[in-house]
Amino acid sequence: MSAVYPPTPVDPEALRRALAEAVGEDGYSLALVDRVAASRDYWPPATLWMLEGRLVALPAAVVWPRTVDEVAAVLRTCAALGVPVTPFGEGSGAVGGAVPVRGGVVLDTKRMNAVRRVDRSNLLVEVEAGCNGERLERRLGAERLTLGHVPQSLRCSTVGGWISCRAAGQASTRYGKIEDIVVALEGVLPTGEPFRSPLAPRTATGPRIDHLLVGAEGTLGVITAAHLRVWPLPETRYLQSWVFDNEERGLEAVRRTLQAGGRPAVVRLYDHFESSRHFGRKGWVLVTVVEGDPLLAEAEARLLKGNCESQKGWSLGEGPVRTWMVHRFDVSLASPLFRQGAVLDTIEVACLWDRAQDMYREMVGALGEVAGTALASGHFSHFYPEGACLYVTVVGFPGEDRSSYHARAWEAAMEACLGVGGSIGHHHGAGLQRVPWLEREHGALHGALGRVRRALDPAGIMNPGKLGV
Amino acid sequence: MRRPPASLLDCAICPNLCRCDCPVTAATAREVHSPSQKARLAHLLASGALPVDADTVEPLYACAGCGACTELCPFTGFELAPALREARAGGPHPAGVAAALDTLEATGSPFGLAPLPEDEIFESPDALYFAGCAERAFAPETAAAAVSLMRQAGWTVARVPSREVCCGHALRCLGSPGPVAPGLWDLVAVLSPSRVVVGCPECYRELAGAGLEVEVEPALRVVRRLHREGRLRLTPLGPGEVTYHDPCGWTRLTDLGRDPLELLEAVGLQVRLPRRHGRQTDCCGAGDLLAVHSPTVARQVARRRLAALGGPTVVTSCARCRQALREAGAADVHDLLELVAGGGEDG
Ligand SMILES: Cc1cc2nc3c(=O)[nH]c(=O)nc-3n(C[C@H](O)[C@H](O)[C@H](O)COP(=O)(O)OP(=O)(O)OC[C@H]3O[C@@H](n4cnc5c(N)ncnc54)[C@H](O)[C@@H]3O)c2cc1C
Ligand code: SF4
Ligand code: SF4
Numbered sequence: 001m002s003a004v005y006p007p008t009p010v011d012p013e014a015l016r017r018a019l020a021e022a023v024g025e026d027g028y029s030l031a032l033v034d035r036v037a038a039s040r041d042y043w044p045p046a047t048l049w050m051l052e053g054r055l056v057a058l059p060a061a062v063v064w065p066r067t068v069d070e071v072a073a074v075l076r077t078c079a080a081l082g083v084p085v086t087p088f089g090e091g092s093g094a095v096g097g098a099v100p101v102r103g104g105v106v107l108d109t110k111r112m113n114a115v116r117r118v119d120r121s122n123l124l125v126e127v128e129a130g131c132n133g134e135r136l137e138r139r140l141g142a143e144r145l146t147l148g149h150v151p152q153s154l155r156c157s158t159v160g161g162w163i164s165c166r167a168a169g170q171a172s173t174r175y176g177k178i179e180d181i182v183v184a185l186e187g188v189l190p191t192g193e194p195f196r197s198p199l200a201p202r203t204a205t206g207p208r209i210d211h212l213l214v215g216a217e218g219t220l221g222v223i224t225a226a227h228l229r230v231w232p233l234p235e236t237r238y239l240q241s242w243v244f245d246n247e248e249r250g251l252e253a254v255r256r257t258l259q260a261g262g263r264p265a266v267v268r269l270y271d272h273f274e275s276s277r278h279f280g281r282k283g284w285v286l287v288t289v290v291e292g293d294p295l296l297a298e299a300e301a302r303l304l305k306g307n308c309e310s311q312k313g314w315s316l317g318e319g320p321v322r323t324w325m326v327h328r329f330d331v332s333l334a335s336p337l338f339r340q341g342a343v344l345d346t347i348e349v350a351c352l353w354d355r356a357q358d359m360y361r362e363m364v365g366a367l368g369e370v371a372g373t374a375l376a377s378g379h380f381s382h383f384y385p386e387g388a389c390l391y392v393t394v395v396g397f398p399g400e401d402r403s404s405y406h407a408r409a410w411e412a413a414m415e416a417c418l419g420v421g422g423s424i425g426h427h428h429g430a431g432l433q434r435v436p437w438l439e440r441e442h443g444a445l446h447g448a449l450g451r452v453r454r455a456l457d458p459a460g461i462m463n464p465g466k467l468g469v
Numbered sequence: 470m471r472r473p474p475a476s477l478l479d480c481a482i483c484p485n486l487c488r489c490d491c492p493v494t495a496a497t498a499r500e501v502h503s504p505s506q507k508a509r510l511a512h513l514l515a516s517g518a519l520p521v522d523a524d525t526v527e528p529l530y531a532c533a534g535c536g537a538c539t540e541l542c543p544f545t546g547f548e549l550a551p552a553l554r555e556a557r558a559g560g561p562h563p564a565g566v567a568a569a570l571d572t573l574e575a576t577g578s579p580f581g582l583a584p585l586p587e588d589e590i591f592e593s594p595d596a597l598y599f600a601g602c603a604e605r606a607f608a609p610e611t612a613a614a615a616v617s618l619m620r621q622a623g624w625t626v627a628r629v630p631s632r633e634v635c636c637g638h639a640l641r642c643l644g645s646p647g648p649v650a651p652g653l654w655d656l657v658a659v660l661s662p663s664r665v666v667v668g669c670p671e672c673y674r675e676l677a678g679a680g681l682e683v684e685v686e687p688a689l690r691v692v693r694r695l696h697r698e699g700r701l702r703l704t705p706l707g708p709g710e711v712t713y714h715d716p717c718g719w720t721r722l723t724d725l726g727r728d729p730l731e732l733l734e735a736v737g738l739q740v741r742l743p744r745r746h747g748r749q750t751d752c753c754g755a756g757d758l759l760a761v762h763s764p765t766v767a768r769q770v771a772r773r774r775l776a777a778l779g780g781p782t783v784v785t786s787c788a789r790c791r792q793a794l795r796e797a798g799a800a801d802v803h804d805l806l807e808l809v810a811g812g813g814e815d816g
Contacts, residue, residue, distance in 0.1 A: 022555050029499075031524060032519065032520075032524070032525060033501045033519075033524070034499060034500070034501050035512065035524055035526065036501070036510070036519065037499070037500040037501035037503075037506045037510070037528075038500055039507075041705040042484045045807070047482055049481075050481065050482075050509055050512065050513065051511065053515070053516040053517065053518040054518065055518055055519070062500070064499075088500070090485065090488065090500075090503075091485070091500065092484050092485070108498065110498035110500070111498045113498070131496070132488070132489045133489075134489035134490075135489055142744065153484065155486055155487065155488065155490075156484050156486055156489070156547050157489050157543065242811055252636070281697075309543075329486065329541075329543075330543045331481060331484060331486065332479075332483075332543035332544055334482065334483075335478070335479035335482040335483055336479060337478075339478055339479065339482065379658040457726060
């Protein structure tokens with residue numbers, strides 16, 4: 001199955017003139033190399049296009065605005081010309097959200113990368129959308145602060161990308177997903193109107209329209225900056241791990257901890273495949289980090305320990321946690337696998353506690369049955385008082401048609417997830433990959449999202465083709 | 470252009486795990502300048518998916534060879550900068566690169582050659598000093614300081630004559646690989662020096678890996694050793710505080726350890742290290758001739774580094790770094806060996 005995305009016809013000369021006016025001569029490019037670079041994210045089909053030597057979804061131009069006013073000028077220009085605009089951070093998105101499938105203009109946010117202000121008394125940082133995660137975290141670290149948002153893609157993703165995908169860091173069980181960390185946004189609506197949301201801890205002045213942009217994947221406007229909640233660097237850390245005979249006991253230990261009010265930062269419960277691969281252990285290994293204020297952290301560590309012991313968890317000490325810490329950003333497995341003819345993907349979903357075991361069994365089982373699958377495994381991470389995220393990894397050696405294997409694997413996984421009941425996506429976003437199942441996920445609200453989109457973006461320019469709107 | 474090494478494909482598939490530390494990416498913000506995208510471009514060019522011309526190969530040159538990406542790279546043994554140099558080989562050459570090659574052909578140096586000190590050749594010297602093209606162009610005094618320090622310690626030091634200038638690195642960077650310092654081999658055979666000493670990290674890497682039948686050593690390491698052994702006395706310069714900019718080439722690509730800091734401390738100076746130093750140092754933008762063929766990009770990188778360095782008085786130990794920081798507006802930047810040799814006054 002080879003994707004073909006016909007671009008929106010544009011007059012390059014008219015576009016060049018319009019962009020030059022909006023952002024100046026050094027603010028845009030029509031060069032082939034820039035357009036090629038902006039035509040992919042980390043969606044596996046886009047990797048396959050490269051391996052097949054195909055150029056798919058080339059935009060007509062790339063633009064690098066530096067300010068909110070320049071973003072507004074670009075959007076007004078593109079709306080007037082009817083040219084699609086696809087926001088692009090660092091292209092680490094895993095579901096094709098940043099792939100400009102209708103051509104047009106890619107709006108690269110990386111020249112808006114300043115950390116504008118660190119506010120120590122209110123524990124906030126105001127940061128521009130194109131700021132790289134690692135650079136932000138280092139800047140905060142120098143002031144002994146942390147965002148607590150550490151996705152595995154920290155070193156290759158931006159603040160704007162996180163907010164647009166409703167991303168989750170590895171310590172989200174304590175610090176929350178990015179939607180819990182965002183306090184206020186600055187951005188530009190599709191019509192070119194800049195906005196700033198009120199800077200207050202909470203509001204009760206009607207629905208938060210700015211929140212529509214959280215998770216909108218660039219379909220409802222461009223985020224240019226955000227106020228994010230930050231924390232003092234944790235003074236204390238407890239690294240603990242256990243192994244359980246089965247998932248039921250491991251999940252129960254975590255559920256009791258969360259429902260008692262405990263908030264460990266890192267909680268990862270690996271199935272027997274992954275436990276054996278990462279830690280050389282049989283059974284389900286639970287890796288945890290509890291951190292924060294010494295008094296609170298000690299109590300949380302004890303709470304967690306007690307719950308794990310009551311579920312007959314066998315303590316493995318700090319070792320597996322340290323192993324995880326060393327490898328937490330290492331995704332080197334994918335490259336050689338792709339090079340050798342495989343397809344690798346990860347699929348994250350969310351469900352309530354009472355469906356967690358079924359979700360694991362159904363999804364891993366369904367993926368295992370897809371012809372060509374060599375391995376399907378999973379772990380639970382990102383926990384809540386009411387449930388958890390299940391993160392499944394699938395590797396297939398399908399022979400010739402890798403794209404169609406990839407599509408079949410997703411089909412199997414999504415059907416299994418919808419069958420059990422939950423959300424078909426926890427933190428990677430919908431992009432292009434989840435579009436076929438969004439209507440079943442959202443029901444009538446999916447149509448409503450389309451109507452909201454048409455109201456905010458009458459010219460229909462913002463990231464068309466994504467989110468199914 | 471040549472087919473890039475197979476390992477470059479791993480990099481092309483990689484989600485750009487090191488991009489946060491690439492100084493060129495940070496300066497230009499062009500996606501195509503990010504490490505993995507350069508590898509992806511090399512793959513697309515080599516596989517025929519993209520036309521190969523002076524414009525499409527340009528991003529392959531957007532690299533300062535600093536090795537910051539290697540520090541974060543999960544692929545053991547993979548180095549992007551040399552792989553990019555290989556991918557450039559054989560051209561075509563973007564305009565800036567073609568101009569640098571012309572200069573190199575005409576003068577023996579991509580920078581154009583400054584007037585040369587006289588050759589000093591004699592048999593069986595303790596050291597044969599090899600001054601690289603950047604040293605000859607911007608810092609003949611640095612070479613003179615290195616030679617003078619070795620002589621103060623009682624060594625006999627000969628100097629490689631002018632025609633042996635290119636260690637091969639410049640040609641490799643410019644996509645036109647040639648032999649490593651061709652005349653040097655005969656010279657070493659005829660003069661039988663005890664060692665070849667070099668002041669530039671790139672020359673050092675090229676010559677040390679070339680298989681010369683004599684040891685190759687960095688000047689800084691030699692001077693530190695001579696001082697440690699008590700053979701070289703240094704005149705105190707302190708008290709005073711200097712900020713040390715670690716050249717990528719001397720910390721990441723060749724590890725000089727604490728030698729530079731110890732030399733500064735030996736002359737009584739207090740050394741302030743910027744937040745990014747040692748293996749985590751940040752590039753000045755001058756590596757891999759970026760400053761020659763893409764001066765605007767290199768200047769952007771240098772300005773960022775200069776701003777991060779703070780401190781009014783900066784010391785470094787690479788001629789290209791010093792030049793780059795000066796061009797970015799540093800008022801007071803010195804070469805380490807010149808400084809400890811007592812000739813560190815700088816305009
Ligand atoms: C190795 C790896 C590990 C990962 N680990 C995690 C993880 O632990 N947790 C997690 O949540 N995700 C993870 N991801 C997914 C990905 O990193 C995130 O989705 C991230 O949020 C994307 O950021 P980005 O800057 O790369 O965005 P991009 O990929 O450039 O864009 C993503 C989407 O956001 C839109 N967008 C980007 N910036 C803006 C803006 N300023 N305004 C409006 N729309 C915008 C784009 O149009 C696109 O739809 C991982 C990905 C990789 C490759
Ligand atoms: S140098 Fe290494 S970490 Fe950087 S993009 Fe290439 S493979 Fe990835
Ligand atoms: S060597 Fe330095 S400049 Fe070149 S790609 Fe790596 S980090 Fe960037």
